[in-house]
Amino acid sequence: MIKLTKGPEPEVLINNKGRWTRDLLAAIEEGNAEKIRAVTKRYNHSEVKTALKEETRQKCAYCEANVTDVAHGDIEHVAPKSISRDKTFEWENLTFTCQICNQNKSNKEGFVDPYKEEPDEHIFFAGAFAKGKSLKGTLTVAELKLNRIALIESRNREIERYADQLEKVFLIPDERTKELLLASMLNELDGGRPEFIAACRMVLSQYR
Template identity: 40%
Template sequence: MIKLKKLAEPEILVNHAAAWTKTLIEKIASGTPATDGEKSRYRHADIKKVLVKETNGKCAYCESKLLHVTYGDVEHIVPKSTKVDVTFEWSNLTLACDVCNTNKSDKFSHGVGFVDPYVDDPVDHFNFVGGLVLAKPGDHDARLTEETLKLNRTELVERRNQRIRYLREQVEVIRHAPANLQQVLIASLQQELDDDKEYAAIARACLPCLMA
């Protein structure tokens, strides 16, 4: 998990979010079921396009790249099931893999007890140790986030360890390269820490140790 920054709200939300929300609230108050279309307007292509850009096409929580294997879910940070008025609120929308989205579900009512990468800097809450993402001692919100999202599920740890092995191999190449090539290779390796890279938080934590 890395710190994320919200981009400008899509025009379709600026123009329609209030009316869409009003429709949902009125239908709930009258006991009339909202249609699937009325409930899922947050999935509009224009909205998702911006979410993909601001998350670099990665799950906002586990940092797995999405679009080459799945569509990715438009995720509500505060669950819409517990607070219907945030269903179309731009600050409450992000992109998540289906596993993190399913694990999170509606467990964090009103955002309590949850590390929000748009509000919190994950490095203040987690230690990145090898392929593991571990809550800092005594940080109960981080531990609850870690356990609920299952941030150390086997498949994730394996993928992160593959990333670490790749970085280690690149460091070894640099060590055995001639001096004039080393600087070029180091600059290239630094790009592996960019936000758009898969598991950037893990890479940023382990690369200084590999280079030491």
């Protein structure tokens, strides 16, 4: 997990969230389950999803795997929509995740929020393994199953790739060239696009 920054709110939410929230609360008041479901689904708008994907750079906000290579991915409610109904259409409460993290999180709360918190303060990486640095970090790793086998394998592959690059850089005798190559590796990670940046940064921290 890495720190994420909220992008601009899509027009469709700005223009409709007030009405949609009123409709939803009215359906809840009515106790009309079918209507509740129908109104709730309005958050799942292509404009919203596109904006969220931009924000997470097509990756899962929780596990940092590339989602869009193999799946459509899910719009995820940080505060669960089944509990915080009034936040169903709130831009600040939406993010983009893989289906597995979304299902693992379900209607649970109390996890590290990559928008409001610095994930590095709660989760660290021992090689490919995510580990808690705080109670909240440990809970997040355990409940979202951030050490599931498929993730460990993918993370390991990326870590090895960075470690291989770093090993070659260490062998370069010219200090200036070395610095330039290291800076470009760090830049790539800072750009936010590669998978598993949080774990790969641990590898690059070795050069300091």
